Amino acid sequence: MNKFYFPDEEEKIKCPVCGEDLPTESNYCEHCGWLQHSRPSAPDEIHWDGNFVTLNKARQLYAAGKPVQPDFGDFLKCMKVYNELEFYCRGKHYGLLHIHDDTWHFYEWNVMDRGYQIYGSIEEFAEKANIEGVLLKDLWDEVYDVGTAS
Numbered sequence: 413m414n415k416f417y418f419p420d421e422e423e424k425i426k427c428p429v430c431g432e433d434l435p436t437e438s439n440y441c442e443h444c445g446w447l448q449h450s451r452p453s454a455p456d457e458i459h460w461d462g463n464f465v466t467l468n469k470a471r472q473l474y475a476a477g478k479p480v481q482p483d484f485g486d487f488l489k490c491m492k493v494y495n496e497l498e499f500y501c502r503g504k505h506y507g508l509l510h511i512h513d514d515t516w517h518f519y520e521w522n523v524m525d526r527g528y529q530i531y532g533s534i535e536e537f538a539e540k541a542n543i544e545g546v547l548l549k550d551l552w553d554e555v556y557d558v559g560t561a562s
């Protein structure tokens with residue numbers, strides 16, 4: 413069985429999060445921000461599909477009138493799936509990379525000579541990662557544009 417459901421071309425696509433009809437050529441729901449191309453059969457898991465919250469979490473956020481954005485806990489779960497993610501905070505671009513030796517590297521994008529942080533586990537990253545001394549977990553409300561590293 414396929415992990416994802418792909419509607420055939422003639423079928424009208426409805427967003428699985430907000431329920432709006434979408435043009436078949438569209439890959440992105442402009443109503444709620446969900447990436448359309450996948451409908452995971454396990455709606456309480458993060459999948460490598462370009463979305464950063466679970467389908468059920470996205471539905472809850474949308475129903476509550478909130479943006480479909482990952483909180484810090486969602487971001488940590490995403491890192492176990494994507495291994496490399498980027499985001500912006502206060503106008504600066506940051507990345508987190510999980511390396512084969514099981515270290516977690518957190519850095520400002522293209523800035524390697526200051527603020528570079530290496531952690532031995534995702535839990536340590538969650539506790540200690542900081543931007544100019546302010547813990548990332550305390551800054552998370554100011555994070556935006558979480559994405560797969562490009």
Ligand SMILES: [Zn+2]
Pocket residue numbers: 427428429430431432441442443444445446
């Ligand atoms: Zn939608």
